[in-house]
Amino acid sequence: MQPAVTLRVTRYRPEQESEPTLATYEVPYRKDWVVLDALNYIKDTLDGSLSFRWSCRMGVCGSCGMKVNGSPKLTCASFLSDSLPGPIRVEPLDYFPVVRDLVVDMSDFMRKLKKVKPWIIRHDERPLAEGEYLQTPDQLDAYKQFSMCINCMLCYSACPIYGLEPSFIGPAAIALAQRYNMDSRDEGAPERLEILSEHDGIWQCTFVGECTKVCPKHVDPAGAIQQYKLTGAIHWLKSLLLPRGAR
Ligand code: SF4
Ligand code: FES
Incomplete structure (x- = not known):
């Protein structure tokens, strides 16, 4: 049988x-x-x-x-x-x-993803005739891991904070924001930091780390959140100590 x-x-x-x-x-x-x-x-x-x-x-x-x-x-x-x-x-x-x-229904994630502006932001676009923006292998390595996200939502389903506080922007949206922040062609990090420093952003994460454990693509969203918290803390400190033009 x-x-x-x-x-x-x-x-x-x-x-x-x-x-x-x-x-x-x-x-x-x-x-x-x-x-x-x-x-x-x-x-x-x-x-x-x-x-x-x-x-x-x-x-x-x-x-x-x-x-x-x-x-x-x-x-x-x-x-x-x-x-x-x-x-x-x-x-x-x-x-x-x-x-x-x-x-x-994944609409909540789609809404949150859009909020972190997951695309390359530039203040001045180079004319096409000047060719593409080149990157070194090291510059590519800086964000490659975060670019492997396949939007599978396993990390949200594993995150107890998202379970308790559905307004939390969540692991993949933060990892994907970091994917663009770390891209040498991007200039949108300050805009994203403003969004992610809001009440529902990075500070809600208590570093449970389940998101990274379940991620099938080794994106390490928990690592992205910790990086972001460090950036946020440095930015806050600078805002206290330095005059606006020197930050
Ligand atoms: S589990 Fe990994 S691949 Fe899936 S959405 Fe989260 S970060 Fe992206
Ligand atoms: S069917 Fe595409 S990731 Fe499983």
């Missing part, structure tokens, strides 16, 4: 249920299957109404984030073999409103 594994999967269809429940499915066990394969098996053969997001199946698009046995994970990178003997619990990410089954 083919070996099987049990999945306990959140179902929530707002038009017919007042709250989420867990449904049980038996799926074939294959050594090379990830949780996303098992969800696709359920959708293709057991219940076509199960809703979840995915796209690339290779840890790039960031859309398949869910909780697997209580931890935020990319389901396309979570092998069934790591959770044996099961049952394996699959739930939507914490702290985001659930639209349906395993699908969450």
